[in-house]
Each structure stands twice: as C-alpha cells, then as structure tokens.
Amino acid sequence: MRNLLRGRLGTAAGFTLGAVLLLGVAPAVLPAFSLGLLGKFLCFAIVAVGIGLAWGRGGMLTLGQGVFFGLGAYIMAMHMKLADASLFGGTGVPDFMSLYGSGEVPGWWEPFRSPALTLLAVVLVPGLVALVLGLAIFKRRVKGAYFAILSQALAAAFAVFLIGQQATTGGSNGLNGFRSFFGFDLKDPSNKLMLYMIAAVVLLLALAIARQLMHSRLGELLVAVRDQEERVRFLGYDPATVKTVIYVIAAVLAGIAGALFVPLVGIISPADVGVIPSIAFLIGVAIGGRATLLGPVLGAVGVAAAQSSLASTFPSFWVYFQGLLFVLVIGFMPGGLASLPAAVGRWRRTPASASTPDAAPPSSTRPAAPDLPAPDPEAPDPAAPHPEAPDPEAPDPAAPHPEAPAKATRPEEVSR
Amino acid sequence: MELLIGQMFAGLSLGSVLLLAALGLSLTFGQMGVINMAHGEFMMAGAYTAFVVQQTISDAGVSLLVSIPAGFLVGGVLGLVLEAVLLRRMYHRPLDTLLVTFGVALILQQAARDIFGAPSVDVRAPGWLQGNIELLGAPIPLTRLFILGLSLLCLAGLVLLLKATPLGRRIRAVVLNRDLAETSGVSTRRSDQLTFFIGSGLAGIAGVAVTLIGSTSPYLGTNYIVDAFLVVVAGGIGQIKGAVIAAFALGVLQSVFEYSTTASIGKVLILIVIVMFLQLRPQGIFSLKTRSLA
Numbered sequence: 091m092r093n094l095l096r097g098r099l100g101t102a103a104g105f106t107l108g109a110v111l112l113l114g115v116a117p118a119v120l121p122a123f124s125l126g127l128l129g130k131f132l133c134f135a136i137v138a139v140g141i142g143l144a145w146g147r148g149g150m151l152t153l154g155q156g157v158f159f160g161l162g163a164y165i166m167a168m169h170m171k172l173a174d175a176s177l178f179g180g181t182g183v184p185d186f187m188s189l190y191g192s193g194e195v196p197g198w199w200e201p202f203r204s205p206a207l208t209l210l211a212v213v214l215v216p217g218l219v220a221l222v223l224g225l226a227i228f229k230r231r232v233k234g235a236y237f238a239i240l241s242q243a244l245a246a247a248f249a250v251f252l253i254g255q256q257a258t259t260g261g262s263n264g265l266n267g268f269r270s271f272f273g274f275d276l277k278d279p280s281n282k283l284m285l286y287m288i289a290a291v292v293l294l295l296a297l298a299i300a301r302q303l304m305h306s307r308l309g310e311l312l313v314a315v316r317d318q319e320e321r322v323r324f325l326g327y328d329p330a331t332v333k334t335v336i337y338v339i340a341a342v343l344a345g346i347a348g349a350l351f352v353p354l355v356g357i358i359s360p361a362d363v364g365v366i367p368s369i370a371f372l373i374g375v376a377i378g379g380r381a382t383l384l385g386p387v388l389g390a391v392g393v394a395a396a397q398s399s400l401a402s403t404f405p406s407f408w409v410y411f412q413g414l415l416f417v418l419v420i421g422f423m424p425g426g427l428a429s430l431p432a433a434v435g436r437w438r439r440t441p442a443s444a445s446t447p448d449a450a451p452p453s454s455t456r457p458a459a460p461d462l463p464a465p466d467p468e469a470p471d472p473a474a475p476h477p478e479a480p481d482p483e484a485p486d487p488a489a490p491h492p493e494a495p496a497k498a499t500r501p502e503e504v505s506r
Numbered sequence: 507m508e509l510l511i512g513q514m515f516a517g518l519s520l521g522s523v524l525l526l527a528a529l530g531l532s533l534t535f536g537q538m539g540v541i542n543m544a545h546g547e548f549m550m551a552g553a554y555t556a557f558v559v560q561q562t563i564s565d566a567g568v569s570l571l572v573s574i575p576a577g578f579l580v581g582g583v584l585g586l587v588l589e590a591v592l593l594r595r596m597y598h599r600p601l602d603t604l605l606v607t608f609g610v611a612l613i614l615q616q617a618a619r620d621i622f623g624a625p626s627v628d629v630r631a632p633g634w635l636q637g638n639i640e641l642l643g644a645p646i647p648l649t650r651l652f653i654l655g656l657s658l659l660c661l662a663g664l665v666l667l668l669k670a671t672p673l674g675r676r677i678r679a680v681v682l683n684r685d686l687a688e689t690s691g692v693s694t695r696r697s698d699q700l701t702f703f704i705g706s707g708l709a710g711i712a713g714v715a716v717t718l719i720g721s722t723s724p725y726l727g728t729n730y731i732v733d734a735f736l737v738v739v740a741g742g743i744g745q746i747k748g749a750v751i752a753a754f755a756l757g758v759l760q761s762v763f764e765y766s767t768t769a770s771i772g773k774v775l776i777l778i779v780i781v782m783f784l785q786l787r788p789q790g791i792f793s794l795k796t797r798s799l800a
Contacts (some may be wrong), residue, residue, distance in 0.1 A: 254770020
C-alpha cells in the first residue's frame, strides 16, 4: 500500500514536472522556430506512446502505424485544404485539384468541409480501420511475424494508393500550402504557439491514459498475453479482444498525432506514411525502452531531434547512423536505455556471465513458439510447457526482456 | 484471346519474379524463423553485381551467365556475414530480427547510393534475349521467359538440394528438431550458416534476374521485399510448394487487378485478398501438422 501511494505520488509529481516543462518552460525559453520543431517531435512522441503500448507491452510488432498517422493527417489536411479554398480561393476547390484533376471536389472529400465531422473522423477513421483489421487478424489468431508483415504490407499499399490518386490526394507531392487552421491564420506566431500547446496537452493526456491503462486490469492482461498468450486463453480470457482494444488505442493516438502534424509542419505526403517512416517510428520507442511509459516518448523526441539536426547537414551519415541504431539497440540492448541501470547492476554482480550474452544457445530454431507454428517434438504436451524448458518470452538473465522496472515482478507471476 | 494469354503471361512472369525473391525467404524465414528485411537489399546487391560484371565483361551474353553465379556468391556472402555477426545471437527473438535487419537494409541502401549514386543504372540484356516470341498471337518477351525458366531452375535446384543430398537432409533435420539433430552429430552451426548462405544467395540471383526487366537503383529491394514476404505468409511458413503456388497466384491476381483497375488500387485489392485468405486459412496454403497451439 505504501508502495502504491508512493508510486501514485511519484507519478503525479512526474506528470506535473512534465506539464511545467512542456507548457511553461519550453515556450518561454525556446525561440519560435525551435518550438515549432519541438511540436513536430511531440507528434511523433504521441505515436510512440501508442507503439509503446502495442509493441512494448503487448508484443504486437506493428509496422503500419504510418497508415493511421496518415489517415489522421490526410483527413485534417483535406479539411484545411477545403477551408482554405473557400476562405481564400472563392471557388471552394483546392488548388491542386484544378491542376491535376477535373477541377471538382470528389464526393468523399465533402464530409471534411465540416470542422466537427473532421475532428470526429480524425479519431474514428483510424480507430475503425484498426478495429476491423484487428478483429480480422487477431480473432483468427494470426500473430507474431504474420501480423508484422501484414501491417507492413498495409503501409506499403496505403502509400502506393496515395501516390496513385494524384488527382484527389495530391499524389507524391502530398497536401501542402495550408494557410489557415479552423479559421486561425497559420502565419501568426501566437497561433503557432497555440498549435504547439495543443500538441503538448494531447501528449500529456496520452501519457496519462497510457499510464492508467498500464496499471489497469487490461494492462496486466496485455503483458500476460505478450508473455504467454495460450495460458491467458486457458484462464478464460480472450487475447484477441485485449490485443484489438490496445491496437485501436494505438491507432487512434497515431491518427490524432497525424492530425496535429499537418498544421504544425504544413505538409503531409506519402513519404511520411509509407513502410520506412512506419518502421522509423519504432526506433525511438526501442531506444527509450519499449515497455516503459516514458521511454518511448523520450526516445522518439530524441531521435527526431537528432534527425532534424543531422539529416540536413549530413544526409548520408544520418542514414548510416539510423541503421546502426536499429542494429545496436535492438540487437544488443533490447530493453533500451531504460534497461541500462538494471544491466549495469547485474554486470556488477556477475561480471563473467554478463560478458557472454549468447552463452545459452537457443534450443530450437523457432523458440518463440507463440509466434510461429512450431513443430516442436521436444515438448510432448504443449499445453503445459514444463518450467525447466527455456521459456523464450520469459526474461532471459543475459538479454532481459524489456520490462518496466516497476512491473518486473508482476508479469512474471502471470507466466508462472 | 491474345489479351487473355498476354495477361496470363504477365501474371506468370510477375509470379516468377516473386518466386525468385521469395524462395530464399522461405528458407531463411520459413525454415529458420528469421525475418530478414535485408533480403531485398541482397537482391539489390545481386543486381549491382550484374552491373559491375557487365562493366568488366562487355559481352552482354557472357556477362549475364557470369553474373548469375557471381550474384549468388555476393548475396550468399552478405547473408553469411549477417548471420555470423548479428542473427546468430537472435534466434530466440524472431520479431526483433526484423528490426535489426531493417537497420542493415538501411545501411546497405545508403552504401549503394554512395558507391553507385542515387540515379538508377541499366544492365543490357544480351541479343538473344531481345525481342518477343508469339504464343497464340500474343507477344511474349524473351527476357520474361528467361526469368520464368531461371526461377523454375532455382526451384528445382533448391528442392533437389533439400530432398536428395546429405546436406539438405541435415538442414531439414536441424529445422525439425535442433537438439536431436545435434545429438546425432549434425553441426547445427554449420547447417544454420549454409541455410542462410543459400537463401541469401537466391536473393542475389533474383537481383540479377530483375536487371533484365528494369533498371537497377538503390531502392530496388524495397519494391520486392513486402510482396515477397506476403508470398511466404500466404504460402505457409516453411512450405516451398506453398510459396510456389502463392507466388504465381499473387502474380496472376495482381496483373488481373492492375489490368481491370489501376496499379495502386490493385495493390490494395491484393492485400484485402490476402487478409481474407488468412481468415480462411490462418496458417497459409500449406501448414505443418503439429500439436502446437499456435
């Protein structure tokens, strides 16, 4: 009970500190340009919160978050294009349409003239797509690598679709050149500050929701599903429901982030939503610590900041660096920076065993049995894997499964 | 009729390219559980090998024949290095191999950009592959026929290797039961390395093949990798015959969809078909009968 109280107090204090930093200190200290950049990073951080839930806590390697990000972004962009056209153009037809298309607004654009419908759609469309997809995939127990590849194919198809529909989506140029945001002039610095503030508040809200989720029954189930899906099913829960709910939440967060990204950055194009940006969302999450609450946020902001400072001056170097980050972090530090203190502590206790991370060879080519149909004759009764069998998902002493320090004990109890 | 034959052949040709790209994957992903995102970049390496070989041997016919084994070697060696340096420690984390190899793919792509430049380069097809033959009135490009033949040859070679040689028997033994294979005196390390070498080498051959039908750019791999994975998933993990059926089915479907709608809508339709197919058979066309719950 005392721990719980201290945990709550600590969380509240941390939350307040974050709010003060984001809403008070940053706008006061940073120049307008940097603040705009930070706003963009915060959008990525909102996506990262969702990925942290789905991937870090739930084990769903979602490589298609760019799709939901893009849905939210394009919906917002369509609204802003239409609003601009009727405010400034007079004709009510977005500029690029008269250039490439028939000069008429297609029917499926029309709902987004209404600000209220747009805001609703930003949440509902990504959520519904994720719901349908999640139900179709998880209910049939498609998981692991299958799910990852399908979500990646979704991102690829989405980008190809956007590029192909130049007349109605702007093609590879995307949608850009916005002038107003719900009637506010985007050139006005005070409106830019407002946009940043909105992004910061949304991020704080997302963090609060994620924190509550992690400590809820659903959050416990989610970790249990990640570590031992079959056992959760035997206990009478439906893992598909748990996964679908979290997948939808992650998708909605990505959609909202996309909708904020458009007015802050001023452009959305297929290059922001395809396969590569979708995977790139993951690296920040991995660096920060995928299963922690704050790790994904800090990681995403850090990577985005590094990218914006390095990529323009050394584009070639940045790509090598990004590739190396994937290799080093995922390969050698799967818990991210959040796992460093624990790793150092372990290394101090047992320096010999920690120096050979691959000392224990895997017992089967496909040891992560929950992911793949493993014809594993060495486990005659798959219903009850005996405790001495190396459990692929259980925290490996040498290469620890990413785990929030605060939660390190509880998920283990579930899997025992 | 000509149209139908032309479309069917376009589909088969697309399918044969997919099959070439997916054969190697069905070894490394299907048999070993490693999700190698750099497989597409191994293809790219094979394609650039063909380009480099042609720079040294100007005769297009000879250079093509030299490129195929050279591409196999280049792809295979890249795979061997990747396996030895990184993947060896990650067999117990299959999902993470995807991200690590994605990092490798990024590095290889940028390396290709730095070495060969971002604009695409072209490999000349030899004279005896230029032109068409007529099949019931429909023109069939010889290059595509060559790729179809090459992919069937690779398939036959792979099946022979796995089913009829001691090496293949060892590979299959390790896949079925690593511990038992090891106790029986099979070197599982060597088997892993060989499997990865052959799988990656096949990617290299696929890369050489696609230089005949398109230009070579650092982004070549990204065009094929997602489709190749879909083939393996739809075919059933670890099932070479499933991959064959899935590759040709996807190829024909895609060319039909693209003909009746547009290329972009065709892509989306393909994905919908695959998701619906997995609703019916979550394990793909063929699946190993096991007692596992997955």
